[in-house]
Amino acid sequence: MKKIIVENLKYRYPLSENLALKGISFEVEGGEFIGIIGRNLAGKSTLCQALVGLVPHFYKGAYSGNVEISGMNVLENNISELSKKIGIVFQNPFTQITAAKLTVYEEIAFGLENMGIEIKETIRRIEYVLHLLDLEKYKDRNPFELSGGQMQRLAIASIIAMKPEIIVLDEPTSQLDPQGSEEVFKAIQSLSREGITIMMVEQKIEKIAQYADRVMLMSDGEVVDFDVPQKIFLRDDLLNYGVQAPVFTRVCRSLNIKNKNTGLYPVTLDEAYELMVRHEQNRS
Amino acid sequence: MAKTLSLYVERNTFIHRVDSINKILYVLVSVAIPLILPYKFVAVLLILISISFLLLAKVMRRVIPLIEFSVIILLSIVIIQGLFHAGNKTVAFHIARITFYKEGLSYAFTLSMRVINILLAFAILVLTTKPSELIEALVKKGLSPRFGYVLSSALQIIPQMMSAVGSIMDAQRSRGLETEGNLAVRIRAFFPLIGPVVMGSLIETRERAMALEVRAFNSREKKTFLNERQNLRSDNVIRLILFSILSLSIVLRVLL
Numbered sequence: 366m367k368k369i370i371v372e373n374l375k376y377r378y379p380l381s382e383n384l385a386l387k388g389i390s391f392e393v394e395g396g397e398f399i400g401i402i403g404r405n406l407a408g409k410s411t412l413c414q415a416l417v418g419l420v421p422h423f424y425k426g427a428y429s430g431n432v433e434i435s436g437m438n439v440l441e442n443n444i445s446e447l448s449k450k451i452g453i454v455f456q457n458p459f460t461q462i463t464a465a466k467l468t469v470y471e472e473i474a475f476g477l478e479n480m481g482i483e484i485k486e487t488i489r490r491i492e493y494v495l496h497l498l499d500l501e502k503y504k505d506r507n508p509f510e511l512s513g514g515q516m517q518r519l520a521i522a523s524i525i526a527m528k529p530e531i532i533v534l535d536e537p538t539s540q541l542d543p544q545g546s547e548e549v550f551k552a553i554q555s556l557s558r559e560g561i562t563i564m565m566v567e568q569k570i571e572k573i574a575q576y577a578d579r580v581m582l583m584s585d586g587e588v589v590d591f592d593v594p595q596k597i598f599l600r601d602d603l604l605n606y607g608v609q610a611p612v613f614t615r616v617c618r619s620l621n622i623k624n625k626n627t628g629l630y631p632v633t634l635d636e637a638y639e640l641m642v643r644h645e646q647n648r649s
Numbered sequence: 650m651a652k653t654l655s656l657y658v659e660r661n662t663f664i665h666r667v668d669s670i671n672k673i674l675y676v677l678v679s680v681a682i683p684l685i686l687p688y689k690f691v692a693v694l695l696i697l698i699s700i701s702f703l704l705l706a707k708v709m710r711r712v713i714p715l716i717e718f719s720v721i722i723l724l725s726i727v728i729i730q731g732l733f734h735a736g737n738k739t740v741a742f743h744i745a746r747i748t749f750y751k752e753g754l755s756y757a758f759t760l761s762m763r764v765i766n767i768l769l770a771f772a773i774l775v776l777t778t779k780p781s782e783l784i785e786a787l788v789k790k791g792l793s794p795r796f797g798y799v800l801s802s803a804l805q806i807i808p809q810m811m812s813a814v815g816s817i818m819d820a821q822r823s824r825g826l827e828t829e830g831n832l833a834v835r836i837r838a839f840f841p842l843i844g845p846v847v848m849g850s851l852i853e854t855r856e857r858a859m860a861l862e863v864r865a866f867n868s869r870e871k872k873t874f875l876n877e878r879q880n881l882r883s884d885n886v887i888r889l890i891l892f893s894i895l896s897l898s899i900v901l902r903v904l905l
Contacts, residue, residue, distance in 0.1 A: 419859055445868035453863050460856035463864070464802040464809070467653070467781055474875040481870030484877055507653075509809065523864060 368531055368562045369393040369416065374430035376411060376420055385411040387586040388430070393564070395530070398557045400577030400594070401566040404607025408586040409566045413535045415439070416564065418447040435530050449480070451531040452524030456539050458516035461523075462508045469511070469519055470495075470504045476527045494522040497559075498552045514545025518552050531562040538569065550576070574598060574611040574632035582606055595629040613637035620644070654804045656711070656775045664706035665777045668884040669786040671891070672774045678891050679770035683763050685898045692762035699769035708776040712769065719768055723761045730757035780804055785874050794872065798861075810850060817845045 369392065376386040386408050393399055401409050414420040418439045421428040432439040435450040455461055466472040470491060477487040495501045498518045503511060508519055517537055524532060534553065538546035550572055557563055557576065567573050573580060573594065580597040582590040584606045590597055597603075598610040609615070610630075614637070617623070617630045622640050624631060631637040679699065683692040703709045731741070734753030741751045774783075781801055788797040821841050822828055828838040 414859075417863055419862065423859060423862060443867070444862045445865040448863050448865045448868075455856060455860065457853075457856055460853050461860040463798075463861060464805040464857070465781070465798050466801075467779070467805075471781070471875060476864035478873050478875060479865035479868045479870070481868070481873050484873055484875065487873065487875060509805065520860075527865070 366395050367392050368395045368397075368435055369564070370431070370433040371416075372431040374412075374415060374432060375428070376415060376430075377427040378411075378424060379426045381426075383586075385586055386415065389586075389588050391581065391588060391591055393531075393562060395562055396557075396560045397578045398563045398576055399565065400573035400580045401564060401583060402568075402570065402573060402580060402597075402606075402608050403583035403589075406585075407583040407606075409583050410535050411586075412583070413453060413533045413564065413566060416531075416533050417451050417453045418442065418444040419453075445479070448476070448527060448529070450529055451533065452527055452529040453533040453535065454517070454520050454524055454537045456536045458513050458520055458537075458540065461520035462516065464509075467507055468505050469500060469508055472508045472519060473523050473526050476523055480527065490526045490528070494526045497525065497555055498522040499548075512545060513541045514548040517541060517545065517549050521549070521552055521556075525556065525561075529561070531564065532556060534563065534565040534567075536566050536568065538567070546572075570598075570609060571611045571613070571634070574614070575634070582608065594632045595627065598632050599629060617641070653780075654807055655780045657779050658706075658708045658711055658776050660707050660777070662706045662777070664702055664773065667777075667887060668878065668881075669774075669778050669783040670790065671884055671887045672778055673783075674888065674891050676767075676770045676774050678895050680767050681895060682898045683766060685902050687759070689759055689762060692759065692766050695766045696762065696769060699766065699773060702773050703769065703776070706773065706777045708772075711776055712772045715768055715772055716765070719764060723764060726760050726764070727754065727757040730754065730760065782876060782878075785876065786878075788872075789874065794866075798866070810846070813849060814842065814846055817849075818842055 371392070372390050374386050374389040375384055377384050389408075389412065401412065403409055411420060414424070415432055416434065416439070420426070421440070422444050428440070434447060437447060437450055439447060463472060463475050466475055473491045473494060474487055477490060482490070495504055498521060500515070500518060500522055503515060503519075508516065511519060521532075521534075521537070537553075538549050541549065546569065553563060553565065554576060565573070565577070577594055579592060580590075580594050581588055582597055582600075582603075589606060590600065598614050603610055610618070611632050613634050614630045614632050617637050617640060620641075622631075622637075622644050623629060624636070624640060631640050679695050682695060700709070703712055730753040731749040732747065732753065734750065734756050736752045736756075737750035739751040741749045741754055743749070784792070784797045784801045788794050818828055821838070826838055826841055827834050828842070829835070
């Protein structure tokens with residue numbers, strides 16, 4: 366079933382002369398993990414905000430086209446209504462803390478209280494997300510006492526507790542150290558296993574290559590390509606869009622080590638390692 | 650421990666468990682009664698009652714700094730009224746050539762008792778009530794959730810902003826900005842500090858507003874409360890006692 370349908374989406378921010386999104390169209394199936402890549406100002410964050418309704422409801426501006434999230438039209442529904450179907454995690458973990466709650470437990474409950482979810486169900490959901498995102502031992506801590514990675518996991522937990530079918534992540538690890546990033550990626554991986562549809566903007570290409578089912582390459586407000594990682598990272602013009610292929614792909618390309626079945630270069634460490642071992646065995 | 654502006658002291662006492670709304674009512678009744686019955690002993694009696702509650706709540710030690718803070722105000726009341734009260738006639742004592750009058754000192758005593766009474770009544774409220782519980786109770790009684798959010802978030806955001814100011818100050822100092830010295834130096838340092846603070850706060854506020862939006866903050870659904878407090882019989886009894894005392898004081902005022 367199609368979870369996201371975007372048709373000819375155009376958008377211009379207030380007081381701006383240029384379109385931030387220039388007629389974007391694509392569809393995403395339920396349970397897919399989509400990676401979004403591209404250089405700065407390619408329109409990635411604007412697209413994320415258009416999916417959750419912040420564009421145009423929060424930012425206003427000139428908007429045309431059609432965006433449907435699990436059958437709900439973004440233009441016809443407010444952000445609170447849409448939040449039942451789609452959630453977003455932003456770059457800065459600090460500003461996603463509401464600051465109105467004194468513990469991690471209460472922070473997760475914030476969205477559920479606003480949605481009018483029954484207390485028994487609220488508690489059940491909080492316990493579930495605390496376990497899913499490995500936050501149980503921090504549940505009585507003040508959210509501002511957490512590390513960046515823990516805070517970002519809390520932001521994800523707070524969104525997951527609202528039971529959205531889709532989660533949009535806009536560079537959630539850009540302000541985190543390697544350990545914090547790894548914590549977040551593990552959390553996202555477990556969400557993906559739960560069948561949640563994921564749209565993730567990320568500059569860490571190796572991670573996108575590892576987790577994404579399909580990759581959307583964006584440039585200057587347009588979708589340049591939308592395909593499986595192996596095909597996207599095979600493009601010769603990738604650097605023109607400010608993106609480098611994963612390091613494993615580049616190494617295998619320089620050694621001309623391809624997957625014989627698909628005829629494509631590997632994009633993940635495991636795949637590259639396997640092909641290299643096989644290549645060495647064949648040589649010897 | 651993350652910094653908050655809250656004065657709440659965590660204890661497991663009966664006073665802590667009393668409904669927040671009843672504590673607000675206690676403050677209102679405590680402030681109103683000495684005005685309705687303007688006798689010195691009434692304010693003194695209320696002070697003694699508040700002190701008993703603070704002792705029961707095991708937070709009396711935290712009240713001392715509040716009283717110390719008010720000493721300057723109380724002293725100024727005593728000096729001004731003792732010297733210049735409109736009805737001053739009877740000389741009480743002299744200090745050097747300065748004369749203090751009985752009428753003024755008596756009036757100053759009444760005023761001081763009222764100030765201390767208000768201070769102690771508020772101390773019961775702020776030292777024994779979690780701010781989040783208090784605000785939730787007010788939201789349940791009809792306070793706008795937006796206003797409730799502003800109140801509760803300010804308690805945590807202001808200390809966070811102050812720590813951001815510290816970081817910005819360090820960053821500017823490391824670039825050679827003089828932030829200490831005479832007034833002129835400090836004024837010159839103010840603008841390079843306040844610019845990033847204000848811009849940073851505006852950006853953070855916008856991002857936090859978006860984060861609130863996607864967490865259904867403006868939902869039209871009837872909100873639920875995680876820390877839903879059962880209305881106990883003792884809450885109603887306390888409320889009844891407070892209203893009875895207030896009514897009695899009004900009746901006494903009319904009769905006496």
